Amino acid sequence: MNAKQAHLNDTGAEVPQSEIDSRVDQLIRRTLDRNIPGLANLPQTESELEVGSSPKDLVYTEETARLYHYTPMSDEVYRVPILIVMSPVAKGYILDLAKGQSFVEYFLRRGHDVYMLDWLAPRANQKHLGFSHYALELVGNCVDKVAADSGEPDITLVGYCMGGILSACYTALHPEGPVKNLACFTTPINSEGMILHKRWVSSSNFDIDRLVNELGNIPSELINATMQALRPLQRNAGHLNLLNNVDNDEFVKAHLRFDRWAVDQLALPGEFARDWTNDFLRDNLFVQNKLELAGERVDFGNITVPFLHVAASFDHIIPEAASKDLINMVSSEDKEEIVVRGGHVSLVAGGNAMYRLWPKLDAWASERAE
Amino acid sequence: MTDEKDLDPLRLMRDWFVQSEKMWSDAMSEMMADERVAKTSGRFMQEALHTQRMFSESMGQYLSNMNMPSRTDILDLKDRVSQMEDSLNQVLVELRALRAEKATAEDDPAPRKKPARTRKAPKKSD
DSSP states (O other): OOOOOOOBOTTSOBOOHHHHHHHHHHHHHHHHHHHHHHGGGSOSSGGGGOOOOSOEEEEEEETTEEEEEEOOSSSBOOSSOEEEEOOTTSOGGGGGOSTTSOHHHHHHHTTOOEEEEEEOOOOGGGTTOOHHIIIIIIHHHHHHHHHHHHTOSOEEEEEETHHHHHHHHHHHHOTTSSEEEEEEESOOOOGGGOHHHHHHHHSTTOOHHHHHHHHSSBOHHHHHHHHHTTSTTHHHHHHHHHHHTTTOHHHHHHHHHHHHHHTOOOOBOHHHHHHIIIIIIITOTTTTTOOEETTEEOOGGGOOSOEEEEEETTOSSSOHHHHTTHHHHOOOSSEEEEEESSOTTTTTSSHHIIIIIHHHHHHHHHHTOO | OOOGGGGOHHHHHHHHHHHHHHHHHHHHHHHHTSHHHHHHHHHHHHHHHHHHHHHHHHHHHHHHHTTOOOHHHHHHHHHHHHHHHHHHHHHHHHHHHHHHHHHHSTTOSSOOOOOBSOOOOOOOOO
């Protein structure tokens, strides 16, 4: 027996199959019409997705370090220049994504003199550059260069992620200056808070020496994979969210800029990776004040300058648990911690950062920049 | 009236995935943090390194016989190009320093004006 199922409308009247077919057809057409023209908004080339657009000059170059000075945007600037130290695995353009969405541009417009220490991927013959070399030589030389270029004896050091720990180590070993203020964003200090990475490298099967000896430098693909593994489906969700907003040109461009940066990691010198794995992830020396750089013990208690720490409550790369100890370790009387709602990247870029964090940072830095 | 977007089945599916992504990601991360997974991935990495070495050695020999560049040759070339970029950057840095010196010289007709470092922080309003 052929049972024919009747489709009834709200009033109980039967709806003919042809009308149902027509409605389904309309729905499919509307969905396609809405989404496909939106795809025209996708930038076709990388140049259409310009990043790092604030004008800048190259001031100093040494091995993997590039020191840039951004062209001031006001006739009168604060006396103390700001030096931003990026993470050696992240490109600096996240802080200068696009006009109107740039941390750097915001600070320039607010009257700060801004320098940035950005990094390049190491070449094969730079695999021997270790953590100590980065913290003492490369950061140190750039600090000196900023002082010489600006003509000021003081600087405000701002470190992002691993750049934060490099800045903190440098400041701890140079309490006499020239660092006048120190701000660290989401800075890894306690590896117990980085559960997944700690578990991986603590496994007896993980041989960092063999990895470094075989590869020389740790490729960016491997670094990217370890970052993505911390939240494996986030990027897929981001892509689906992009489709939901594909008719919004600004959303599409902002999303693609973020997405480009998120997978645009830098390779890390093998020796740096070895130091990071052994001294930080395995032995957790930072938080115990036991790290030694060039024969000198790094005691974060030596930091007495005004200190600001910024963490993000949903940061899955450097969770709050991995960074929260730093503020208690420094001896500064003038110290403050800001925990914002957001993730590792939205902490410094994006709407939340623009309207909440940047003004706070500007206020903090400008009060201490005269 | 029902929003047209609510009727889009693909959007509903995407919304569901976006909203539940963190839960799935957390579950996967928790699984990856397991000691057995850590051991397996460590072993996998050792094996991958060994395989890569064997493969690149044999392939390198093969490519050399064919008079073709290997990946190592290409990476060497990339390093050479990046060394040239470094040299150019050094020249740029020197040029900038020279320009700055010239700007401070008295006979410079168009000195590059530096902003005054006299800005004061706005007073806090109570």
